[in-house]
Amino acid sequence: MDLLVNGTAHRVAVESRSLLSDVLRHRLGLTGTHVSCEQGGCGACLILLDGEPVTSCTTLAITLDGSAVTTIEGLAESSRHDALRHAFRSRGALQCGFCTPGMFLACAALLDGERPRDRREIRERLTGQQCRCTGYAAVIDAVSDVLADGGAP
Known part of the structure; x- marks a missing residue:
């Protein structure tokens, strides 16, 4: 699957059950995305998916082929905010x-x-x-x- 994460293209092999939070943290090393409740209720795992806020702990990574993801690391690299x-x-x-x-x-x-x-x-x-x-x-x-x-x- 292809993902654009913080402006960088990544090709990542994922299982059908892999959550986006796990891919970000464990496969791409972006540990700024925190996981707490694992049910999408706390917001600690929030990322921007094609510019919209989404809980990454409830999002199956396999469904995101071709999507753009912004994590806290991506915002930290920019002076925009x-x-x-x-x-x-x-x-x-x-x-x-x-x-x-x-x-x-x-x-x-x-x-x-x-x-x-x-x-x-x-x-x-x-x-x-x-x-x-x-x-x-x-x-x-x-x-x-x-x-x-x-x-x-």
């Missing part, structure tokens, strides 16, 4: 760091898509991202800061 990185740091929107890759990708997708109108909508659109440390207010503050500063992610 510097404002969001700065807002996460300044607002303390990360603590233990386990949920941070998925949370950051969810926020980046939110800012790259149709912009939320208010804090309530930010909160609603981050549903599915679990964080036991921050209480979400700092994450919502970070996204709100980026939007208030002109919205460049």
Whole structure:
């Protein structure tokens, strides 16, 4: 199967039962994609699939031939989301760091898509991202800061 991961083409042989999270972590060495609940409920394994947020722990890799995947490592290589990185740091929107890759990708997708109108909508659109440390207010503050500063992610 052929995948474009973070802008790099990969040809990977996968079993029909292989999950995308396993391919990313164990075959391609991209360990920034975390796995927690293994049911798609926590958001730790979130990646962008053709630009859309998807839980990689519930996605069969075999179904993705020819797709483009962006992981947290892919965003780290680009300056496109510097404002969001700065807002996460300044607002303390990360603590233990386990949920941070998925949370950051969810926020980046939110800012790259149709912009939320208010804090309530930010909160609603981050549903599915679990964080036991921050209480979400700092994450919502970070996204709100980026939007208030002109919205460049």
